[in-house]
Amino acid sequence: MRKTGSISRRRLLAGAAAAPVIVPGSVLGKNGAVPPSERITLGGLGIGGRGAAVLRSFLEQPDVQFLAVCDVRNERREAIKTMADEKYGNRDCAAYRDQEELFARRDIDALLIATGDRWHTLLSVLAARAGKDVYCEKPCSMTIAESRALADTFQRLGRIYQAGTQRRNGANFVWACEMARSGKLGKLRALHAEAGPGNRWPPLTRHDWLPAEPEPSPQVVDWDRWLGPCPWRPYNAEYVKGRWRGYFDFHGGGILEWGSHTVDLCQWAAGKDETAPVEYVPYGMGADTPYRIECRYADGLRLVLRDSGFLGLGSCHIRFEGDAGWVETADGGEIRVSENLRPLAPSISKEEAGRATTNHVRDFLDCVKSRRQPRSHALAAGQAHIACHAAYIAFQLGRKLEFDPATDSFVADEQANRMRSRAMREPWRL
Amino acid sequence: MAEFMRDPKYGTAAEIMALDWARLMGILEDPEASVFAKAKACQRLAVVGNHFAVDAIAPLLADPQLSHYARFALEPAPAFAxxxxxxxxxxxxxxxxxxxxxxxxxxxxxxxxxxxxxxxxxxxxxxxxxxxxxxxxxxxxxx
Structure with missing residues (x-):
């Protein structure tokens, strides 16, 4: 036992038992606060415009604690750190440039990935291997091979994955899909998915390079990390400011912009979450002329990706046609149906339709806790993206393609098969 | 419309991507061709290349600027090549x-x-x- 000037363990414990311990009410769940033990801790990567909107939905949830942001751009790191610090009234949000530092945080349960498309699969897979659950913005992959790797990884590792295809939790889309799934439309004959309009996002991407500009310090913009697995090209600020869409190396093209949502909904409606069409026939060239890709499943069901000819209900139209009727809806929330189904059609406000992202985030969080699969799980997202990529390849080659969903390969078309994957820039690999 | 890079001899990305495999091989073997032209040639050879093209692509594996582009062309190529x-x-x-x-x-x-x-x-x-x-x-x- 120690003498004067120090305190014995026995005295310390005796004093502690006598002294009152003040525990914040929030720790005990008072006044509606969720105790820390019940909160899901979250980190974010590449949080830009869309990512910030999704993050706001996360921050609205009482059982989320956002702990760290990672970005190759200093400006964004600081902006998201400020957003989080203001929310919590402290300065605790960590800011990283290197995702390995974020992955190493054992106190972070899940990650919001909202980088450019080129990083989505690789970061999701690396995050899963680091023991994290993932909410990742769409499109979820750049190739057929990436789509498969994504689905296989999350299935094998048992991590929770939610693709940012929030329309699976949008009231009007859910209703329309349920009409198809429940048989109210009769035997389904055709599914129509609106692909990104050709005059805004041409289906074909370009291989151009912008002129080289002096590369900023990596502390400001880490160009090597921005490129990640993509082929090297000289730095130009335009890419980093968000104008990377339309370039082959960084973007899956116009078909995936909305197709990742609408084809996904079509597959869900038809019970095709574990497969893809076996035939793809492209028409038109987009940009100046309407385009479409006629696809067919093994059972004869048609899937039509097109960029025009819908009822003008907003963006991301879907339309399901069956022997007993049809339904069409889009982001505006309005649902149109065939005459015979009008008594069933609900009235869904634009406001309610606009809560899709909030609902989707809540779905993810509930599944992180319950370990059930969320609506836009990795297999469903992966298969829908495989269908979109196959359609995109058919469009690039300008010819009909046949596809075997069991092997993720095209039938008797070597060129198409070569386009199923892209070599990653070293040191990155899946 | 943004001004894009072009190679003085081989032109724009679209012009390079429209060439056949033999012309693309020629770009890879041309010491005067830019990194840009060779990069585009490799990306197109990923789809249209054959075993003849491998001889032109393989040396680029040792080039720090073009090694990945060479792999881009070789990774999907037929096995024997x-x-x-x-x-x-x-x-x-x-x-x-x-x-x-x-x-x-x-x-x-x-x-x-x-x-x-x-x-x-x-x-x-x-x-x-x-x-x-x-x-x-x-x-x-x-x-």
Whole structure:
């Protein structure tokens, strides 16, 4: 036992038992606060415009604690750190440039990935291997091979994955899909998915390079990390400011912009979450002329990706046609149906339709806790993206393609098969 | 409309991507062709290249600026053409370029690379050793 000037363990414990311990009410769940033990801790990567909107939905949830942001751009790191610090009234949000530092945080349960498309699969897979659950913005992959790797990884590792295809939790889309799934439309004959309009996002991407500009310090913009697995090209600020869409190396093209949502909904409606069409026939060239890709499943069901000819209900139209009727809806929330189904059609406000992202985030969080699969799980997202990529390849080659969903390969078309994957820039690999 | 890069001799990306495999090979073998032109040629050869093109692509595996583009062209190529070129490069390269080649060998699941990878798992460069180990895990047939 120690003498004067120090305190014995026995005295310390005796004093502690006598002294009152003040525990914040929030720790005990008072006044509606969720105790820390019940909160899901979250980190974010590449949080830009869309990512910030999704993050706001996360921050609205009482059982989320956002702990760290990672970005190759200093400006964004600081902006998201400020957003989080203001929310919590402290300065605790960590800011990283290197995702390995974020992955190493054992106190972070899940990650919001909202980088450019080129990083989505690789970061999701690396995050899963680091023991994290993932909410990742769409499109979820750049190739057929990436789509498969994504689905296989999350299935094998048992991590929770939610693709940012929030329309699976949008009231009007859910209703329309349920009409198809429940048989109210009769035997389904055709599914129509609106692909990104050709005059805004041409289906074909370009291989151009912008002129080289002096590369900023990596502390400001880490160009090597921005490129990640993509082929090297000289730095130009335009890419980093968000104008990377339309370039082959960084973007899956116009078909995936909305197709990742609408084809996904079509597959869900038809019970095709574990497969893809076996035939793809492209028409038109987009940009100046309407385009479409006629696809067919093994059972004869048609899937039509097109960029025009819908009822003008907003963006991301879907339309399901069956022997007993049809339904069409889009982001505006309005649902149109065939005459015979009008008594069933609900009235869904634009406001309610606009809560899709909030609902989707809540779905993810509930599944992180319950370990059930969320609506836009990795297999469903992966298969829908495989269908979109196959359609995109058919469009690039300008010819009909046949596809075997069991092997993720095209039938008797070597060129198409070569386009199923892209070599990653070293040191990155899946 | 943004002004895009062009090669003084071979033109724009679209013009290069429209060439046949023989002309694309010519670009890779032309010492005056820019990095841009060679990069585009490799990306197009990924789709239209054949075993003849491998001879023009393989030397670029050692080029720090073009090594990945060379792998971009070789990784999806038919087995008999690309595998020997990648194995040969793996026996010569070091550092990050070697890691890239190992990664491509892994994607292609080349069983003839197993002995070479078996040696590289003991490479003093931990990145190389780790890449070789993961490649072996991918290529070795299940027990």
């Amino acid at each position: 690309a595998d020997p070129a990648l194995r040969e490069a793996a026996g010569k390269l070091k550092g990050r370029l070697l890691v890239g080649v190992i990664n491509s060998i892994a994607v292609r699941r080349d069983p003839e690379a197993i002995p070479l990878l078996g040696k590289l798992v003991n490479d003093p460069d931990p990145e190389v050793a780790r890449a070789a180990l993961e490649a072996l895990a991918r290529i070795r047939p299940p027990l």
